[in-house]
Amino acid sequence: MDKDYRTDKENKISITVIRRLPKYYRYLGDLLDKGINRISSQELSKMTGFTASQIRQDLNNFGGFGQQGYGYNVEELHGELGKILGLDSVYNAVIVGAGNLGQAIANYKGFEDAGFKVLSLFDKNPKLIGLRIRDIEIRDVDTMVDFIKENDVEIGIITSPRESAQELAETYIEAGVKGIWNFAPTDLDLPDDMIVENVRLNESLFILSYFLKEKYNR
Amino acid sequence: MDKDYRTDKENKISITVIRRLPKYYRYLGDLLDKGINRISSQELSKMTGFTASQIRQDLNNFGGFGQQGYGYNVEELHGELGKILGLDSVYNAVIVGAGNLGQAIANYKGFEDAGFKVLSLFDKNPKLIGLRIRDIEIRDVDTMVDFIKENDVEIGIITSPRESAQELAETYIEAGVKGIWNFAPTDLDLPDDMIVENVRLNESLFILSYFLKEKYNR
DNA sequence: ATCATGATGTTATAATAAACACAAAATATA
DNA sequence: TATATTTTGTGTTTATTATAACATCATGAT
Ligand SMILES: NC(=O)c1ccc[n+]([C@@H]2O[C@H](COP(=O)([O-])OP(=O)(O)OC[C@H]3O[C@@H](n4cnc5c(N)ncnc54)[C@H](O)[C@@H]3O)[C@@H](O)[C@H]2O)c1
Ligand SMILES: NC(=O)c1ccc[n+]([C@@H]2O[C@H](COP(=O)([O-])OP(=O)(O)OC[C@H]3O[C@@H](n4cnc5c(N)ncnc54)[C@H](O)[C@@H]3O)[C@@H](O)[C@H]2O)c1
Numbered sequence: 001m002d003k004d005y006r007t008d009k010e011n012k013i014s015i016t017v018i019r020r021l022p023k024y025y026r027y028l029g030d031l032l033d034k035g036i037n038r039i040s041s042q043e044l045s046k047m048t049g050f051t052a053s054q055i056r057q058d059l060n061n062f063g064g065f066g067q068q069g070y071g072y073n074v075e076e077l078h079g080e081l082g083k084i085l086g087l088d089s090v091y092n093a094v095i096v097g098a099g100n101l102g103q104a105i106a107n108y109k110g111f112e113d114a115g116f117k118v119l120s121l122f123d124k125n126p127k128l129i130g131l132r133i134r135d136i137e138i139r140d141v142d143t144m145v146d147f148i149k150e151n152d153v154e155i156g157i158i159t160s161p162r163e164s165a166q167e168l169a170e171t172y173i174e175a176g177v178k179g180i181w182n183f184a185p186t187d188l189d190l191p192d193d194m195i196v197e198n199v200r201l202n203e204s205l206f207i208l209s210y211f212l213k214e215k216y217n218r
Numbered sequence: 219m220d221k222d223y224r225t226d227k228e229n230k231i232s233i234t235v236i237r238r239l240p241k242y243y244r245y246l247g248d249l250l251d252k253g254i255n256r257i258s259s260q261e262l263s264k265m266t267g268f269t270a271s272q273i274r275q276d277l278n279n280f281g282g283f284g285q286q287g288y289g290y291n292v293e294e295l296h297g298e299l300g301k302i303l304g305l306d307s308v309y310n311a312v313i314v315g316a317g318n319l320g321q322a323i324a325n326y327k328g329f330e331d332a333g334f335k336v337l338s339l340f341d342k343n344p345k346l347i348g349l350r351i352r353d354i355e356i357r358d359v360d361t362m363v364d365f366i367k368e369n370d371v372e373i374g375i376i377t378s379p380r381e382s383a384q385e386l387a388e389t390y391i392e393a394g395v396k397g398i399w400n401f402a403p404t405d406l407d408l409p410d411d412m413i414v415e416n417v418r419l420n421e422s423l424f425i426l427s428y429f430l431k432e433k434y435n436r
Numbered sequence: 437a438t439c440a441t442g443a444t445g446t447t448a449t450a451a452t453a454a455a456c457a458c459a460a461a462a463t464a465t466a
Numbered sequence: 467t468a469t470a471t472t473t474t475g476t477g478t479t480t481a482t483t484a485t486a487a488c489a490t491c492a493t494g495a496t
Contacts, residue, residue: 049405086427195426206240206303207415
């Protein structure tokens with residue numbers, strides 16, 4: 001019997017593949033900017049450092065975007081990857097914790113350009129409430145659930161201290177957020193099907209430190 | 219013949235293992251705070267989500283820290299992991315690009331607590347030069363090389379726009395920095411033996427977006 | 437002191453991911 | 467139009483990573 005039946009699980013594309021996609025997307029964007037509209041896996045390999053074979057295999061998880069003897073059309077592939085990454089639609093987001101990092105993210109125009117619109121910041125510090133970062137208002141965290149429900153907010157960003165992160169994540173879920181982008185250095189304990197992406201700045205710095213120690217401090 | 223001869227390369231611990239170490243370290247720190255001083259790989263497994271087998275295997279890359287029939291001494295293991303990660307010594311760092319992210323990092327006390335001391339920020343914008351974030355001064359980027367040489371700066375942090383990141387990385391190397399922590403969304407083209415750790419905020423958000431699309435937007 | 441238990445360190449096995457290799461198909465060329 | 471060249475898509479092989487198994491030994495109860 002042929003393997004014509006696949007469960008969802010078997011079908012799932014591995015996270016290692018998915019984490020390479022944004023890099024492909026970035027390089028294709030660069031090529032697009034340069035007006036280059038044809039690229040081979042071999043050339044992409046030189047640019048990205050991945051093997052040509054791996055690039056082809058990765059892309060073929062999502063469909064045959066290339067043409068034998070020709071390569072890939074940059075604009076088309078860029079567009080397809082954008083769709084795969086969900087960058088073809090606009091997401092509403094909010095940030096809880098309007099401190100250093102929360103304000104930095106709110107101030108960053110790059111996310112808006114990519115379709116992620118920060119509608120509001122939330123904080124519990126009365127001194128911050130009412131202030132604006134660009135045109136984004138900082139509101140009382142007590143009004144957050146209502147705001148999320150009223151404004152179709154899909155992404156909740158956590159830039160609060162570690163101690164309040166779990167509670168705020170649960171608040172996000174209660175409010176109906178679909179995904180959480182967490183900057184607090186803790187593992188959120190949430191339903192398995194909840195989409196959470198963690199940013200681990202401390203761990204990243206520790207990795208750098210590990211290699212410094214390994215190289216210089218033996 | 220026994221495999222008693224190993225090249226450096228064979229000896230090297232894989233990056234997948236290394237990236238788990240900070241998480242172990244964090245959980246052990248939490249246990250320490252709670253006054254728990256004994257832990258088994260099984261209990262660590264429950265906490266971290268990694269299998270007990272993997273935890274034991276990971277740790278044994280660096281030495282036999284546990285005791286059969288007992289488990290691991292939390293304080294000892296935490297200390298050992300700290301040493302492995304280079305957190306037992308203090309590193310001097312500087313930041314180039316005193317914008318949103320650069321200032322946020324400079325303001326963050328957590329890094330100092332972990333032994334990473336930000337000595338200065340650098341920028342090319344005259345309006346920023348002379349300002350202070352906490353007690354950290356923003357200086358003219360033209361004075362950066364001298365400052366690094368005079369102050370034993372080992373870590374260079376890049377929070378400048380993408381366009382200037384490559385040039386600034388080269389400046390860091392010229393000045394003698396040992397490792398670069400890069401927040402600009404580009405791949406730095408540097409000597410192979412240079413230690414670089416990238417923080418890819420855009421890519422992280424795109425991954426979140428991917429899973430949102432996969433789950434809701436089929 | 438003895439012995440059952442618990443938990444490590446380490447080897448063996450399984451699963452996953454990456455690299456290789458090449459037929460097939462399209463392109464470019466003459 | 468015929469043909470040499472290019473380059474994909476994909477089956478196969480190899481390498482890497484994770485899990486399971488287990489022999490060994492310290493612990494703690496009796
Ligand atoms: N800034 C960095 O460079 C950095 C680096 C690594 C990790 N982090 C992590 O990112 C998170 C944010 O860091 P930061 O430097 O922006 O901190 P910050 O202290 O500047 O900001 C935290 C904000 O959260 C608010 N807050 C606290 N509890 C709240 C609650 N229950 N509801 C709503 N708001 C609340 C505070 O009022 C404050 O404004 C922290 O978890 C920190 O550990 C930051
Ligand atoms: N802020 C975010 O949330 C965020 C998210 C994703 C990526 N990033 C990346 O992080 C980097 C910093 O982002 P940001 O929001 O802090 O930007 P920003 O514009 O607030 O700050 C950049 C700073 O770099 C300075 N600068 C520019 N060229 C310089 C040079 N040659 N020498 C010295 N200083 C120079 C500018 O004067 C400015 O102060 C960017 O590469 C950005 O793409 C930021």
